[in-house]
Amino acid sequence: MSHPLIEQWRTEIVEYSHRLHANEWVANHDGNLSARLSDTHLLCTPTAISKGDLEAAWLIVVDGENKVVEGSRRSFSEIQLHRAAYDARPDISVVMHAHPPTSCAFAVAGVPIPHPMMAEPVVSLGREIPMVPYHRPGDPKLSEAIGEALQRADVILLERHGLLAVGGGFEQAYLRMELVEHLAKIGFKARQLGHARILPESEIDALSKKGRPASFPVRETEVQPNSSKNTSVASSPPPQVSTLVSDALKRFS
Numbered sequence: 001m002s003h004p005l006i007e008q009w010r011t012e013i014v015e016y017s018h019r020l021h022a023n024e025w026v027a028n029h030d031g032n033l034s035a036r037l038s039d040t041h042l043l044c045t046p047t048a049i050s051k052g053d054l055e056a057a058w059l060i061v062v063d064g065e066n067k068v069v070e071g072s073r074r075s076f077s078e079i080q081l082h083r084a085a086y087d088a089r090p091d092i093s094v095v096m097h098a099h100p101p102t103s104c105a106f107a108v109a110g111v112p113i114p115h116p117m118m119a120e121p122v123v124s125l126g127r128e129i130p131m132v133p134y135h136r137p138g139d140p141k142l143s144e145a146i147g148e149a150l151q152r153a154d155v156i157l158l159e160r161h162g163l164l165a166v167g168g169g170f171e172q173a174y175l176r177m178e179l180v181e182h183l184a185k186i187g188f189k190a191r192q193l194g195h196a197r198i199l200p201e202s203e204i205d206a207l208s209k210k211g212r213p214a215s216f217p218v219r220e221t222e223v224q225p226n227s228s229k230n231t232s233v234a235s236s237p238p239p240q241v242s243t244l245v246s247d248a249l250k251r252f253s
């Protein structure tokens with residue numbers, strides 16, 4: 001299986017897996033990352049490894065039936081979460097799932113993460129951090145609920161479970177997840193001080209009209225073989241986070 005970004009994604013899956021572990025957003029074999037190689041194939045982390053130990057040689061490619069077609073390790077059971085996200089969002093290229101502790105505290109308490117309390121996160125994340133109701137792993141209702149929630153947001157909280165973030169690249173998905181975990185910490189502390197005040201509805205409306213940053217997908221189907229477009233993809237990587245941030249700031253000002 002090939003894709004113009006497959007080598008970059010291999011490197012980034014390892015880098016961001018290590019970051020998830022260093023941040024203590026995963027424990028044991030928790031967490032998984034994937035990138036969309038085609039309409040059916042995904043490059044993913046394998047099951048049963050600590051994300052702190054992951055090596056590029058351990059990554060696997062799975063086909064549309066989630067069978068491993070490249071790599072010697074096994075697929076992971078939470079791949080349903082990733083498939084639901086890719087099916088619901090043709091605009092995304094990557095999915096990241098982890099169990100950041102403060103977000104998970106809200107998830108196990110069944111309490112939504114307070115949002116929007118501040119203006120900038122409305123522009124970065126939109127007006128909602130939806131909480132997807134608990135369904136047993138494998139239940140089609142879980143895929144439906146994830147697909148529905150991802151129409152409204154790029155990071156969702158899975159009740160009694162963790163966070164799922166999507167994006168055009170791993171840096172974007174990671175920063176989105178980082179912001180949600182940060183907001184969870186702020187909301188938790190604000191409640192200890194008495195109240196996590198939500199912005200007035202009129203203000204949320206005005207801010208959310210600016211829209212959240214696009215996911216800038218890069219799909220294999222967009223690359224024409226044997227054409228100058230191949231070169232243009234190589235020389236024009238997806239927008240970096242600095243571009244995304246300046247774009248958000250422009251819309252915010």
Ligand SMILES: [Zn+2]
Pocket residue numbers: 030031078097098099161162
């Ligand atoms: Zn999980």
